[in-house]
Amino acid sequence: MSVTTDTLTKPALVRIDGVHKYYGQHHVLRGIDMTVRQGEVSVLIGPSGSGKSTLLRCVNMLETINAGRIHVNDELVGYRERGGRLHDMNAKQIAAQRREIGMVFQRFNLFPHRTVLQNIIEAPTQVKRQSKAAAKTRAMELLERVGLVHRANHYPAQLSGGQQQRVAIARALAMDPELMLFDEPTSALDPELVGEVLNVMKELAASGMTMIVVTHEIAFAREVGDTLTFMDGGVVVESGDPREIIANPQHDRTKEFLARVL
Amino acid sequence: MSLIAPARSTADTDGSGRGKPQMIQAVPVRHPGRWACAVVILAFAAMLAQSLVTNENFRWDVVGTYFMDVLVIQGIGWTLLLTVLSMVIAITLAILLAFMRESENPLFRSVSWVWVWFFRGTPVYTQLVFWGLIAVLYPKISLGVPFGPELFAFDTQDIVTAFVAAVLGLGLNESAYLAEIFRAGLKSVDNGQMEAAEALGMRKSRIMWRIILPQAMRIIVPPTGNETIGMLKTTSLVLAVPFTLDLTFATNGIANRSYLPIPLLIVAALWYLVITSILMVGQYYVERHFGKGVDNFVRIPVDKATAVKPAAVKVVTAGDSNESGVKEMEEKP
Numbered sequence: 001m002s003v004t005t006d007t008l009t010k011p012a013l014v015r016i017d018g019v020h021k022y023y024g025q026h027h028v029l030r031g032i033d034m035t036v037r038q039g040e041v042s043v044l045i046g047p048s049g050s051g052k053s054t055l056l057r058c059v060n061m062l063e064t065i066n067a068g069r070i071h072v073n074d075e076l077v078g079y080r081e082r083g084g085r086l087h088d089m090n091a092k093q094i095a096a097q098r099r100e101i102g103m104v105f106q107r108f109n110l111f112p113h114r115t116v117l118q119n120i121i122e123a124p125t126q127v128k129r130q131s132k133a134a135a136k137t138r139a140m141e142l143l144e145r146v147g148l149v150h151r152a153n154h155y156p157a158q159l160s161g162g163q164q165q166r167v168a169i170a171r172a173l174a175m176d177p178e179l180m181l182f183d184e185p186t187s188a189l190d191p192e193l194v195g196e197v198l199n200v201m202k203e204l205a206a207s208g209m210t211m212i213v214v215t216h217e218i219a220f221a222r223e224v225g226d227t228l229t230f231m232d233g234g235v236v237v238e239s240g241d242p243r244e245i246i247a248n249p250q251h252d253r254t255k256e257f258l259a260r261v262l
Numbered sequence: 263m264s265l266i267a268p269a270r271s272t273a274d275t276d277g278s279g280r281g282k283p284q285m286i287q288a289v290p291v292r293h294p295g296r297w298a299c300a301v302v303i304l305a306f307a308a309m310l311a312q313s314l315v316t317n318e319n320f321r322w323d324v325v326g327t328y329f330m331d332v333l334v335i336q337g338i339g340w341t342l343l344l345t346v347l348s349m350v351i352a353i354t355l356a357i358l359l360a361f362m363r364e365s366e367n368p369l370f371r372s373v374s375w376v377w378v379w380f381f382r383g384t385p386v387y388t389q390l391v392f393w394g395l396i397a398v399l400y401p402k403i404s405l406g407v408p409f410g411p412e413l414f415a416f417d418t419q420d421i422v423t424a425f426v427a428a429v430l431g432l433g434l435n436e437s438a439y440l441a442e443i444f445r446a447g448l449k450s451v452d453n454g455q456m457e458a459a460e461a462l463g464m465r466k467s468r469i470m471w472r473i474i475l476p477q478a479m480r481i482i483v484p485p486t487g488n489e490t491i492g493m494l495k496t497t498s499l500v501l502a503v504p505f506t507l508d509l510t511f512a513t514n515g516i517a518n519r520s521y522l523p524i525p526l527l528i529v530a531a532l533w534y535l536v537i538t539s540i541l542m543v544g545q546y547y548v549e550r551h552f553g554k555g556v557d558n559f560v561r562i563p564v565d566k567a568t569a570v571k572p573a574a575v576k577v578v579t580a581g582d583s584n585e586s587g588v589k590e591m592e593e594k595p
Binding site: 092111112114122 | 559
């Protein structure tokens with residue numbers, strides 16, 4: 001894949017510098033540094049409890065960080081710097097920052113009382129104040145992209161897990177984010193439904209979307225990822241070209257992990 | 263790839279080539295105990311019905327005379343008005359109190375907690391008497407600068423009439439109970455809903471109103487229906503204010519004048535039963551509305567912009583190959 005060389009020259013969209021996160025006494029993230037360039041697909045792998053999901057959630061402030069800095073598009077995430085001090089962002093500013101970042105969850109989290117179409121147009125009409133007609137047109141385009149036009153007027157409970165996750169992706173894309181976060185998007189799916197979601201993600205990556213993907217799908221990392229980061233115990237153990245790391249891991253912990261999941 | 267599952271029993275469709283499977287024709291379990299119980303229950307019911315008809319102390323003729331009496335019908339009107347207004351106040355306050363209790367703002371949380379503590383912790387009868395006496399405590403209500411000049415002043419008894427006192431007393435007391443019901447409902451909604459909406463850049467107030475509350479209503483409606491029916495009968499306590507036009511007071515008045523308490527109690531009871539039945543029908547529709555997408559899949563009217571003809575369905579993604587894995591849910595009528 002030639003994407004790697006292209007994206008290496010692009011400017012950084014996400015900069016994570018020395019990030020620490022504690023849950024009480026529990027030190028979950030122990031100084032994470034990471035850069036994601038525009039158009040890059042950055043795949044995070046690691047055993048459960050390694051902090052990869054927590055790191056992803058810090059990027060859009062579903063978790064707050066205790067030390068370090070996260071920048072998205074050269075904007076400090078979650079704080080304002082004034083007079084050499086950090087000030088917490090207020091709810092309005094946080095919401096504004098989140099609009100630029102789409103997120104897809106392991107458990108889909110579609111709104112069950114809304115149809116597929118209503119799920120997708122909710123944020124554009126409520127947050128971006130788009131007209132209903134415009135939002136619907138856009139929603140139908142997105143549904144076509146994820147292959148679910150015929151499910152527009154169904155409720156989430158009427159869809160398979162794979163279809164629900166594709167709707168969740170369409171819902172996130174409806175806000176035209178610059179960055180998409182995927183938190184184990186296929187972990188809650190039956191094995192035969194994983195492929196349809198990964199295909200949508202693959203198509204999205206090919207269209208140039210910047211993505212950070214927490215996953216256990218090593219094949220996806222190898223095929224679609226531009227960088228692979230292996231985390232364990234709250235630190236980045238190894239990071240680099242996915243094909244190289246998977247073929248030739250340098251660290252014992254990486255080797256051990258890959259041996260178990262491959 | 264038909265989405266309508268064919269009935270499996272039709273000949274030769276199971277692919278085994280063995281034709282129609284032999285359907286099970288099992289003998290059902292017998293329930294002689296049920297039959298015996300039913301006979302006993304029916305016998306008791308018949309005896310009760312017979313006594314209702316033959317026992318002259320019930321004075322059904324008096325029940326008939328007063329059932330549609332003007333005072334009774336007016337009483338029903340006032341009782342309904344008290345119930346509806348106090349529940350409207352209670353529900354409005356309860357939503358506010360539940361949101362405040364779930365808020366990040368410690369001030370809101372404390373205010374909500376103290377409100378519920380006070381109004382739930384003191385008897386409704388006492389509260390009603392208190393509202394009736396408010397004009398004694400505060401003869402004048404004035405609007406003005408605190409500790410400074412006053413702008414408007416009213417006599418309390420002109421504003422807080424017996425009816426207003428009754429509605430306030432019932433509504434504020436009920437708001438405390440409903441606040442806890444609403445809070446339980448809000449808590450029942452999965453955290454992922456809040457996170458998903460937050461990740462879309464929605465603000466908390468809007469998320470609560472548009473995402474969390476509508477889902478919580480599934481849990482909230484049944485106990486709120488309970489509370490409404492309870493309120494219908496609690497309105498008979500308004501004589502504490504005193505407010506003296508409601509159904510119970512009206513039938514009691516007639517009973518005292520005619521020395522016939524039993525038939526007039528029956529009149530009141532029958533009317534409460536009728537109104538409760540109507541409320542239960544209403545609750546059924548409210549529950550159905552908020553069960554959309556979870557308990558029932560009443561399809562929303564397909565609008566023209568998004569209507570898709572089956573022939574026009576294009577499967578774009580390569581991965582969409584397993585339509586057959588989709589569980590088609592049955593649509594309940």
